[in-house]
Amino acid sequence: MHYLLLIYSDEKAGANVSKEExxxxxxxYMAYTEAMQKAGVMLAGEALHPTSAATTVRLQNGKPLTTxxxxxxxxxxxxxxxxxxxxxxDEAIEWAAKCPAARAGSIEVRPVxxxxxxx
Numbered sequence: 590m591h592y593l594l595l596i597y598s599d600e601k602a603g604a605n606v607s608k609e610e611x612x613x614x615x616x617x618y619m620a621y622t623e624a625m626q627k628a629g630v631m632l633a634g635e636a637l638h639p640t641s642a643a644t645t646v647r648l649q650n651g652k653p654l655t656t657x658x659x660x661x662x663x664x665x666x667x668x669x670x671x672x673x674x675x676x677x678x679d680e681a682i683e684w685a686a687k688c689p690a691a692r693a694g695s696i697e698v699r700p701v702x703x704x705x706x707x708x
Contacts, residue, residue, distance in 0.1 A: 591701040592673050592681035597665035598694030600639050617689040625684060634671035665694050
């Protein structure tokens with residue numbers, strides 16, 4: 590089964606770290622990604638630009654209305670994701686707990702719907 594691991598953290602806190610801290614953090618992510626690849630569970634993953642680069646789209650009177658930034662102000666922002674193929678939710682949770690951001694933020698584990706099996 591496929592699961593989406595959504596990585597939430599405080600992007601402002603991350604902006605105030607030294608180059609050494611940032612390099613160490615990225616090293617942890619590279620090791621985590623490599624471990625998932627070696628285990629054969631990783632399908633995809635990407636980091637996202639900060640919320641200041643986001644555009645939110647809504648329809649108003651049938652026309653698109655865009656605003657800059659995220660939909661809502663929150664303590665933690667979506668910073669990236671992984672798509673993993675795990676045997677069950679427990680295995681997906683184990684991988685989420687190993688994500689470096691789990692120490693300071695949160696990892697939302699969400700099953701991905703498989704429409705190929707729909708009838």
